[in-house]
Amino acid sequence: MPGDVRGRDSNEAPRGGVSIADAAFSPRRRLFAAFVIFGLLNNVLYVIILSAALDLVPPETPKGIVAFFNIFPALLAKVGWPLVSNGQIRYARRVGFCTAISWLGIVTIAMSPGVNPRLFGISLASFSSGLGELTFLQLTTTLPTRAASRTAIGAWSTGTGAAGIAGAAIWWLLRGLGVKGGLGISSFLPLFFPVTFLYLLPDWSELAVDNAYRPVAADESEAEPDENDGVLAKPVPKVWLSTRDKLNLIKPLILPYMLPLCVVYIEEYVINSGIAPTLVFPIPSHGIWSWLFKTPRDYYPFWSLTYQTFVFISRSSLSLGLPPIPKHLLPVPTIIQFFVLVLMTLQARSFIFSTPEYTPPAPEPTSGVDRAITMVFLLSCLEGLCGGSAYVNTFFHVGHEGDDGHEDDDTDASSVEEIKRKMEKEFRIGATGAADSCGILFASLISMPVEVALCNAQIARGRSTCRNM
Incomplete structure (x- = not known):
């Protein structure tokens, strides 16, 4: 380049x-x-x-x-x-x-x-x-x-x-x-x-690292021709990747990078689009939650804001100077996200975190605070951290695939081998980017029936807030 x-x-x-x-x-x-x-x-x-x-x-x-x-x-x-x-x-x-x-x-x-x-x-x-x-x-x-x-x-x-x-x-x-x-x-x-x-x-x-010190020639006769000096520059060879080359580059990316990234996006967008709309509670009468939630319609935007805030924090981890997750631990955010998905589903369907007086078929209390609000808030924070961490660390490691032995060598930047190596790096990170979009698309298809099923389960137990918003 x-x-x-x-x-x-x-x-x-x-x-x-x-x-x-x-x-x-x-x-x-x-x-x-x-x-x-x-x-x-x-x-x-x-x-x-x-x-x-x-x-x-x-x-x-x-x-x-x-x-x-x-x-x-x-x-x-x-x-x-x-x-x-x-x-x-x-x-x-x-x-x-x-x-x-x-x-x-x-x-x-x-x-x-x-x-x-x-x-x-x-x-x-x-x-x-x-x-x-x-x-x-x-x-x-x-x-x-x-x-x-x-x-x-x-x-x-x-x-x-x-x-x-x-x-x-x-x-x-x-x-x-x-x-x-x-x-x-x-x-x-x-x-x-x-x-x-x-x-x-x-x-x-x-x-470039070597820009910190660049010796100056004693006179113009000692200066070497610059590679950017017009007619003296080497012509850039035409290099391209064949379809077979591209398929061979994709195969090693699927299991360590693309699959975990796709799955974590499926999980978090099913949570956001299918489960979170049903995580509604009786309006709190006191405490910090009573300041934030005035109507049942206030819950979903708050869960979304909480998630987005912690996605921002975790995606900024490299910028904050934190070390990247080791490559072999990249599936960990996906695994944790699965448990977040399960716990939120159980709360929406069976009210597992709710206090007894807030658990259907008991009638909704007119005062008090359901402890499940705090649990859902903490799970939303963890959801954002997992999703953002999976994104930034996956692309960090994919971006350095093929770097071994090449970062500091003296390979001619205009050689066919070096140009092809850089094109391979560009292709790898570009192809991996399709994994998150695939996850979001699959989640959009899954989340609609999930939301309907969870809301129906709440109605069957006597809680119809999700239908009346």
């Missing part, structure tokens, strides 16, 4: 000027800030669209259709694009394409009164989000050092974690303007992609 990823050819010299960002921040800080912004922008529209689901379709239309159109095109992008694309990635073109499609999608939603055009706009925004995640995760594999790659992965994960909180907050503030006004304002968000990419993201050469 060339030192500058902004779409320049390998024989084009780096930019000569110094931007405001160059002067104000070190390259490592600019790298961190850029990838936080990339992660935030890429996921925030997804969250805004889900938060606005009630306003985007008529009351008689199932809200699950919004979730489906908001995830399926992203899955197509993550699965299909790495398989059909060939050659070296032009990141500047990718970022420009994602920006245009995302902007067009959100404007289509905002300006269209009908359901079908809005679903088309949601599909465009979803496709852009999927391709954007693929692109920026692949970009982290091109960094010149392992430390820089860790910074980028950690920052990206922090940004995507913050998007859940930011997206919900943005729509909460803008929903009074209606779909046209609120989403019209939100349509300006994708325009910050190219601004960040062009003016904040540092050149890779600034992040």
Whole structure:
């Protein structure tokens, strides 16, 4: 990969000027800030669209259709694009394409009164989000050092974690303007992609270890020709991965990385979409919970906010300087998440954590607090920690697959072997990104009958709050 990823050819010299960002921040800080912004922008529209689901379709239309159109095109992008694309990635073109499609999608939603055009706009925004995640995760594999790659992965994960909180907050503030006004304002968000990419993201050469000391030639005759000096530069060979190469790269990723990531997403989105809507309780009469819950409709947004907050915390673990989970322990968050799923299901169905006076068929008390509220809160915290941890640690380890013996060697960066090795790294992390979207899609299909079954079980025991909200 060339030192500058902004779409320049390998024989084009780096930019000569110094931007405001160059002067104000070190390259490592600019790298961190850029990838936080990339992660935030890429996921925030997804969250805004889900938060606005009630306003985007008529009351008689199932809200699950919004979730489906908001995830399926992203899955197509993550699965299909790495398989059909060939050659070296032009990141500047990718970022420009994602920006245009995302902007067009959100404007289509905002300006269209009908359901079908809005679903088309949601599909465009979803496709852009999927391709954007693929692109920026692949970009982290091109960094010149392992430390820089860790910074980028950690920052990206922090940004995507913050998007859940930011997206919900943005729509909460803008929903009074209606779909046209609120989403019209939100349509300006994708325009910050190219601004960040062009003016904040540092050149890779600034992040290289050997930039700390570079000897100066005594005179111009002693200086070696620069590899970026026009006609003296080596031509970049054309290299691509065949379909067989790609399939061979995918196979070793399935069990250690893709399967645990897919399963943990199935578990947490079944919890969020199928179980959490049924975790409603009599309104507390005293204590901290009485300040937060005034009506039964207040429970679900709170469980969602709790989950998103702890996803943000766990996805920021690398950025906070915590060590990554060892590769052989990557399935642990998935296993813990399974027990969270089981416990929440048992609470929704059988009220296992509720005090006797709050357990059906006993009539709902008019005063007091159900201890199960605290238990569900703690389980929601653990759910967020497991989901965020699985995400950030999986992509950290996948991003360093194939690094053994290559990070500090003197291999010619323009050699066929080195170019192919870097393309393999880009493909690995891109292909792994399809696992979380597959999990969300499967969960969306599972969660609808799960919610109905749990609500019916509560009604059968004499608790009909889930049906009356």
